[in-house]
Amino acid sequence: xxxxxxxxxxxxxxxxxxxxxxxxxxxxxxxxxxxxxxxxxxxxxxxxxxxxxxxxxxxxxxxxxxxxxxxxxxxxxxxxxxxxxxxxxxxxxxxxxxxxxxxxxxxxxxxxxxxxxxxxxxxxxxxxxxxxxxxxxxxxxxxxxxxxxxxxxxxxxxxxxxxxxxxxxxxxxxxxxxxxxxxxxxxxxxxxxxxxxxxxxxxxxxxxxxxxxxxxxxxxxxxxxxxxxxxxxxxxxxxxxxxxxxxxxxxxxxxxxxxxxxxxxxxxxxxxxxxxxxxxxxxxxxxxxxxxxxxxxx
Numbered sequence: 001x002x003x004x005x006x007x008x009x010x011x012x013x014x015x016x017x018x019x020x021x022x023x024x025x026x027x028x029x030x031x032x033x034x035x036x037x038x039x040x041x042x043x044x045x046x047x048x049x050x051x052x053x054x055x056x057x058x059x060x061x062x063x064x065x066x067x068x069x070x071x072x073x074x075x076x077x078x079x080x081x082x083x084x085x086x087x088x089x090x091x092x093x094x095x096x097x098x099x100x101x102x103x104x105x106x107x108x109x110x111x112x113x114x115x116x117x118x119x120x121x122x123x124x125x126x127x128x129x130x131x132x133x134x135x136x137x138x139x140x141x142x143x144x145x146x147x148x149x150x151x152x153x154x155x156x157x158x159x160x161x162x163x164x165x166x167x168x169x170x171x172x173x174x175x176x177x178x179x180x181x182x183x184x185x186x187x188x189x190x191x192x193x194x195x196x197x198x199x200x201x202x203x204x205x206x207x208x209x210x211x212x213x214x215x216x217x218x219x220x221x222x223x224x225x226x227x228x229x230x231x232x233x234x235x236x237x238x239x240x241x242x243x244x245x246x247x248x249x250x251x252x253x254x255x256x257x258x259x260x261x262x263x264x265x266x267x268x269x270x271x272x273x274x275x276x277x278x279x280x281x282x283x284x285x286x287x288x289x290x291x292x293x294x295x296x297x298x
Contacts, residue, residue, distance in 0.1 A: 005007065021294045025124060025185035032233055035057050042224065047107075047108065047109070048061060048062075048108035048109060048111045048112060049108070049111075049112045049113070050108055050112075050114075050115070051112060051113070051115075052114075052115065052117060053114035054081075054116060055078055055080045055081075055114060055116070056078065056114065056115050056116070056207060056237075057078035057112075057114040057115075058076055058077075058098075058101075058113055058114075059111050059113075059114075060074040060076055060112070061074065061076070061101070061108060061109075061111035061112070062075070063075055063094045063097050063098070063101070064106070064107070064109045065113040070259070071097055071255075071259065072094055072259055072260075072261060073259060074110075074111065075111075075261065076096075076111075076263070077253055079207065079237060079251075081206065081235055082235065083235055083250060084230065084235060084236040084237075084238075084241070084248060084249040084250050085236070085237045085238070085249060085251070086238050086245065086246060086249035086251070086252045086266060087239045087252075087254075087255075088252065088254050089255025089256065089257060089261075090255065092257070093255035093257040094255055095238060095239045095255060096211060098134075099123060101113060102115055102121065102209075103123070116206055116207065119161070120206040120207060120253075121204065121206070121207045122199070122206050122208045122209070123211070124196045124199075124208065124209070124210050124211065125211045125212075125213060125214040126193075126213055126215055128187075128195065128196035128199075128213070130183040130184045130187070130192065131183075132180075134177060134178050134179060134180050134181060135174055135175075135176070135177050135178075135179050135181075135183075136148075136155065136158065136177040136178070138151075138183055138195050139161065139195065139198050139199055140158070140199070140202055141163070143202075143203075155177055158198075158202065159171060161198045161201045162194075162198050163171075164198070164201065164224065164228055165197050165198050165224065165225060166194070166221060167191060167195070170191070174186070175200070183195075185217060188216075189216035190217045190221075192215040192216075193213055193214060193215070193216050193217055194217065194221070197225045197229075200229065200234070201228065201229070201232065204232050204233075204234065206233075206234065206235065207234065207237060208229060208234050208235070208236050208237065209237045209238075209239075210236060210239070210240075211238075211239045212239060212240055214226075214240075215240075215242075219244055222244065222245070226245070226248040236248065236249065249266055250265060250266055251264070252265075252266040
């Protein structure tokens with residue numbers, strides 16, 4: 001092994017060690033870092049309830065980071081089959097924190113969180129994980145080839161899924177299903193995101209959490225991804241700032257960055273019209289100083 005490979009392995013080992021230590025702390029009920037302020041320590045000592053359910057629901061759940069920052073005092077919303085939720089808000093307002101709570105990475109510091117079995121919820125980040133293994137493994141992860149066959153899925157089925165996201169040629173291009181490569185380096189950003197969505201279509205969960213996961217694909221491919229997911233009966237929960245995604249959702253959870261939020265039905269067409277009007281007004285306001293200065297000159 002080269003020196004570079006050894007040092008890279010050492011770095012990974014240290015990170016895994018830290019991760020295992022965090023898991024041990026979580027199992028022991030320790031969620032607090034040393035930098036937690038006394039003012040927020042009390043809320044971290046509270047414990048909410050986690051209930052298995054067919055829906056995703058938060059009832060009066062405080063959104064609290066591990067270092068004690070209270071992002072939302074009491075969050076309440078639900079996502080049921082057929083609902084497609086768009087989550088928006090300023091940076092640091094707590095948009096992605098919901099996923100950490102659902103995944104058990106952040107504690108439930110009060111209220112009740114209802115969620116389905118973990119196999120019914122699928123999470124796709126902006127930079128999807130690509131495993132060490134074959135091309136096939138990238139589509140079926142975390143399943144094994146044996147799991148895939150047990151489900152009655154064939155390579156032809158996988159190719160059909162890849163064709164949906166218009167990346168079917170990758171099989172021949174990269175040397176077939178058994179080709180093993182460092183896929184995170186081989187594939188471009190857009191191809192990685194297509195692979196991640198193909199993975200979603202293979203697993204067909206009840207709910208999909210999409211965290212800016214189409215940022216590197218065209219609007220046409222994005223449309224195909226979202227409409228196909230909905231055709232499969234998958235309820236979508238999306239974090240994104242882009243108005244192009246509004247039309248694929250019928251509910252919105254909007255954070256204000258000050259600890260408040262609004263959860264309501266989304267009329268995408270009306271909202272887009274209001275956004276365009278807002279942008280036009282903001283542009284006119286930007287020009288006011290120039291106009292004022294010109295008036296003074298006259």
